Amino acid sequence: xxxxxxxxxxxxxxxxxxxxxxxxxxxxxxxxxxxxxxxxxxxxxxxxxxxxxxxxxxxxxxxxxxxxxxxxxxxxxxxxxxxxxxxxxxxxxxxxxxxxxxxxxxxxxxxxxxxxxxxxxxxxxxxxxxxxxxxxxxxxxxxxxxxxxxxxxxxxxxxxxxxxxxxxxxxxxxxxxxxxxxxxxxxxxxxxxxxxxxxxxxxxxxxxxxxxxxxxxxxxxxxxxxxxxxxxxxxxxxxxxxxxxxxxxxxxxxxxxxxxxxxxxxxxxxxxxxxxxxxxxxxxxxxxxxxxxxxxxxxxxxxxxxxxxxxxxxxxxxxxxxxxxxxxxxxxxxxxxxxxxxxx
Numbered sequence: 001x002x003x004x005x006x007x008x009x010x011x012x013x014x015x016x017x018x019x020x021x022x023x024x025x026x027x028x029x030x031x032x033x034x035x036x037x038x039x040x041x042x043x044x045x046x047x048x049x050x051x052x053x054x055x056x057x058x059x060x061x062x063x064x065x066x067x068x069x070x071x072x073x074x075x076x077x078x079x080x081x082x083x084x085x086x087x088x089x090x091x092x093x094x095x096x097x098x099x100x101x102x103x104x105x106x107x108x109x110x111x112x113x114x115x116x117x118x119x120x121x122x123x124x125x126x127x128x129x130x131x132x133x134x135x136x137x138x139x140x141x142x143x144x145x146x147x148x149x150x151x152x153x154x155x156x157x158x159x160x161x162x163x164x165x166x167x168x169x170x171x172x173x174x175x176x177x178x179x180x181x182x183x184x185x186x187x188x189x190x191x192x193x194x195x196x197x198x199x200x201x202x203x204x205x206x207x208x209x210x211x212x213x214x215x216x217x218x219x220x221x222x223x224x225x226x227x228x229x230x231x232x233x234x235x236x237x238x239x240x241x242x243x244x245x246x247x248x249x250x251x252x253x254x255x256x257x258x259x260x261x262x263x264x265x266x267x268x269x270x271x272x273x274x275x276x277x278x279x280x281x282x283x284x285x286x287x288x289x290x291x292x293x294x295x296x297x298x299x300x301x302x303x304x305x306x307x308x309x310x311x312x313x314x315x316x317x318x319x320x321x322x323x324x325x326x327x328x329x330x331x332x333x334x335x336x337x338x339x340x341x342x343x344x
Contacts, residue, residue: 002035002059003320006090006099009040009048010068011106013306016040019105020048022312026320027059029313034320037099039063040086065089071305075109079117087111091118094298101319103290105303105312112148112293112302119298122332127152128295129160130234130302131167132241136225142168142177143222143230144294146237154197157181157231159335161202163294164229165211166334170325172228179206180217180227182236190216198231210337248280289314292322294331299323 007023009016016038023036035058038045042064049055049062056062067082069075079088087106091114093099104111112128121128132146144164149156161179168177181199183191188199199216206213217226222240232240255276259269289311290303299322303315322328 002030002033003101003323004035004037004099005316005319005323006037006039006063006093006102007312007316008086008090008102008104008106008111009038009045010065010086011104011111012303012312013071014308015105016044016048018307018309019312020045020054021052021309022307023316024049024052024054024060025309025313026316030317030320032059033324034316035059035061036316037061037063037090037093039065039090039093041066041068063089063093069107069110071107073107073110075107075113078107078110079113085110087114088118091115091300094300095119100323101299101301103301103303103315103319105290105305105307105315108147108302108305111300115293115296115298115300119296119300122295122297122328122335124335125163125295126159127156128293129163130293131164131171131291132237133171133291134223134230134241134244136223138225139228140172141222141225141228141230142171143182143232143237143240145232145234146241146291147234148293149233150235150238152194152233154194154201157194157198157233158201158205159295161198161211161213161229161231162205162334163331164231166331167292167294167327168229170322170327170330174228176212177228178214179211179229179231180214182222182230182232182240183216183218186216186218188216202231210334251280252276289316289318292318292327297328299328 009019045062065086067085069078069085087110090102094102095118127149129145130148131142131144134141144160165179202213205211214227290301293300301319
């Protein structure tokens with residue numbers, strides 16, 4: 001039976017056109033293992049499908065949702081005012097068992113709130129978390145949280161580490177990924193009282209073999225792959241992620257200026273440009289398409305608002321792989337094994 005992914009066809013800066021295009025590409029690539037439900041304004045979606053030579057069948061269906069939550073709308077208010085939005089009905093499809101996952105490049109806050117209220121948290125989860133991906137010379141580092149929780153308590157960060165370790169096993173294809181705590185120094189006594197308390201809790205988990213804790217990781221060491229999974233609050237994580245994303249736009253400007261300053265010829269400039277493009281390729285968010293909400297009782301993937309068709313394709317395929325790998329169940333088992341604390 002194929003994995004059924006409900007896709008928010010109205011989500012993103014370029015919806016529904018690029019969303020439909022990306023979904024069609026995902027279905028074509030995945031073959032019989034994927035079925036897509038395009039959720040949104042029915043007439044608009046069907047027109048986009050037809051314009052791209054697609055057609056509804058067992059692997060591509062349109063689900064009508066007449067309301068759209070805009071990218072700039074306040075999440076909570078919009079969810080109340082628009083109960084028939086594509087986000088509501090996409091999450092509803094998962095809750096009702098008509099879809100196995102929901103993927104959206106739309107309003108992140110609205111998707112998170114709808115998932116939290118519509119699907120709920122896994123048993124024992126205090127706060128869901130969003131991971132981010134950072135390229136390093138030796139692979140990819142998972143950073144979490146990257147914006148879902150800007151203020152946290154120690155127990156939240158401990159759960160982020162545990163969920164991140166399980167996700168790291170899947171995403172990085174590593175049986176025992178290393179886990180580090182983002183801090184202002186490597187020594188155990190550094191940082192705020194919260195971070196110090198988290199350090200001791202993670203060290204205890206490491207001693208029990210629950211995670212492979214490697215200690216504190218300074219900011220300068222994150223992109224040097226100080227750990228496979230780096231844990232921090234959402235405020236720090238969002239700043240780090242966006243700073244890393246800016247590398248792909250700032251470096252080309254710096255390189256062009258330096259080429260001009262040194263007066264390099266066209267051949268040398270092309271060589272430098274080729275090297276630069278290769279260096280910056282891992283910073284392209286489209287390679288992954290989206291990130292899952294860890295800790296939600298269901299599979300929900302959030303994509304970049306500016307997603308292209310390529311990014312949408314990757315987001316849909318990523319959602320299907322998460323279902324196939326039973327990530328949600330694996331996180332639930334890991335937290336149960338750790339005797340996770342009850343809801344506050």
